[in-house]
Amino acid sequence: MQGRGTYQLDAAFDSTAGIVAVWWEKLAGGPSTGIRSQWRDYPATMIVTVCYLDGQWNVPVPRPPKTPYTRGIIFIDENGVVMQGPVGNAQTLPIVRPTG
Amino acid sequence: MGNDTSSRAGNNYYSGVSVVRYDSAFTVTSSHCDTTTTNGDAVVYQAMWLAMDAAAYTWLELGTGHKNCSSGEFKWWYIWMSNPNGFSGYLWTQVISGSVQHRFYITNGTDGYWRWFIDTTQEKAYYWPNLGFWLQAGMESYDPSASAPNHDYDGMVHQVNWSGWQGWIAGANPWDTCRALVPPSLWCVDDTSLSGNYVAANRGVASEP
Numbered sequence: 001m002q003g004r005g006t007y008q009l010d011a012a013f014d015s016t017a018g019i020v021a022v023w024w025e026k027l028a029g030g031p032s033t034g035i036r037s038q039w040r041d042y043p044a045t046m047i048v049t050v051c052y053l054d055g056q057w058n059v060p061v062p063r064p065p066k067t068p069y070t071r072g073i074i075f076i077d078e079n080g081v082v083m084q085g086p087v088g089n090a091q092t093l094p095i096v097r098p099t100g
Numbered sequence: 101m102g103n104d105t106s107s108r109a110g111n112n113y114y115s116g117v118s119v120v121r122y123d124s125a126f127t128v129t130s131s132h133c134d135t136t137t138t139n140g141d142a143v144v145y146q147a148m149w150l151a152m153d154a155a156a157y158t159w160l161e162l163g164t165g166h167k168n169c170s171s172g173e174f175k176w177w178y179i180w181m182s183n184p185n186g187f188s189g190y191l192w193t194q195v196i197s198g199s200v201q202h203r204f205y206i207t208n209g210t211d212g213y214w215r216w217f218i219d220t221t222q223e224k225a226y227y228w229p230n231l232g233f234w235l236q237a238g239m240e241s242y243d244p245s246a247s248a249p250n251h252d253y254d255g256m257v258h259q260v261n262w263s264g265w266q267g268w269i270a271g272a273n274p275w276d277t278c279r280a281l282v283p284p285s286l287w288c289v290d291d292t293s294l295s296g297n298y299v300a301a302n303r304g305v306a307s308e309p
Contacts (some may be wrong), residue, residue: 028187033227034213038192058242059139059188060163060180062149063156069188074138082136086189093186 007055011095012069018044020075023098029085038073038083047078051100057087067091068100104269114232119148121252125173125199126166127250132173135167143167147227148237150206152230158182161214162204164196171184177225179231192216192224203255210262231261235268 015023021037021044028035039048050073057069071093073085086093126144147163149156161180166173176195182188195292205217212229215222235258 027185028181028189028191029183029185029226029228033253035191035224035226057139058143060145060147060165060240061156061182062151062159062161062236065188066155066157067167067183068159072139073189082138083135084138084190087139088185088186088188092188 007053010041010052010054012049012051013097015050015098016044017042017046017048017077017096019100020048020050022100024085047074049077050074050098052093053092059087062075113261114150114235114258115262116205116207116265117148117150117232117235117237118203118207118254118255118257118265119237120201120203120255121146121201122201123164123175123196125178126154126168127272135169135171137178137190137195139163139165142243144239144241144243146239148204148206150232151227151234151236152183152232156233160206160216160226160228162206162212162218177218177223179286181307183228191226206299207259209260 017039021039024039025031025035026036028037042048052071052073054071057072059069067089069087070089072087073093075083075085077083123146144166145163146166147161150160152158152160159180159182162178163180164175164177166175170173174195175197176193178190178194179192180189181191198202202219203217206214207217208231212226213227216224237253237256256268258268259265
């Protein structure tokens with residue numbers, strides 16, 4: 001993260017690339033949208049840690065958002081590769097364990 | 101995704117936006133720097149947006165993110181989406197190098213899919229059978245000290261209702277070529293005037309309508 005101030009780690013779940021891919025695709029709109037997770041490019045059994053962090057998330061926006069982005073997800077794979085997941089707030093991005 | 105017909109209100113149903121620009125080198129001064137594609141204030145974004153509602157609570161985006169760490173410049177292409185389901189985030193990222201020129205465009209097919217292209221490569225597709233409210237292209241950063249060389253946004257064209265590519269509307273925006281000037285703030289201007297496109301500190305865009 002690149003924001004000023006601090007981030008609070010609210011939760012972290014160990015998962016796998018296969019589960020994270022399916023879960024992320026659901027978050028992004030589901031199979032009917034045709035979306036495909038980049039985690040499908042990795043071995044399905046590879047360990048991926050899903051971290052929920054609360055703080056100020058400065059993302060590229062066309063206009064100020066309706067509500068500030070105060071929560072974000074970071075994915076970290078077993079080799080240390082970091083990918084940013086979705087951002088939102090406690091309402092739009094409640095803490096849940098990823099499921100496939 | 102549903103069929104939110106409200107996004108078809110008005111006369112401009114944007115079905116495509118295209119910009120030709122360089123992945124220029126930027127300077128970002130924040131001490132919060134790492135070589136990952138994560139967001140934050142130590143990033144300069146060269147982006148274009150297609151708002152899917154009037155307030156732009158939902159949108160499609162294609163751009164380049166830049167960080168400048170002690171290890172050197174770090175940058176990546178990205179596709180971003182905020183949709184009515186509450187999802188807001190990257191759909192795709194790819195770390196890149198070099199500062200060459202590319203054509204970046206987002207276009208909707210009559211099959212309801214939005215597609216993101218860089219040059220001739222389709223990077224992503226997403227089914228969302230609505231068209232856009234308005235367009236915007238430019239730069240954005242949360243770093244108050246971000247700086248960049250002057251550079252141009254060329255070939256700014258759009259599609260309306262699956263039309264052929266056409267220039268941005270002259271009355272709403274005369275900048276077929278948009279020149280971005282930094283620092284101390286981000287501007288997107290034509291060659292002769294600073295008026296019209298300054299939005300806020302560290303944010304400069306050209307937009308229509």
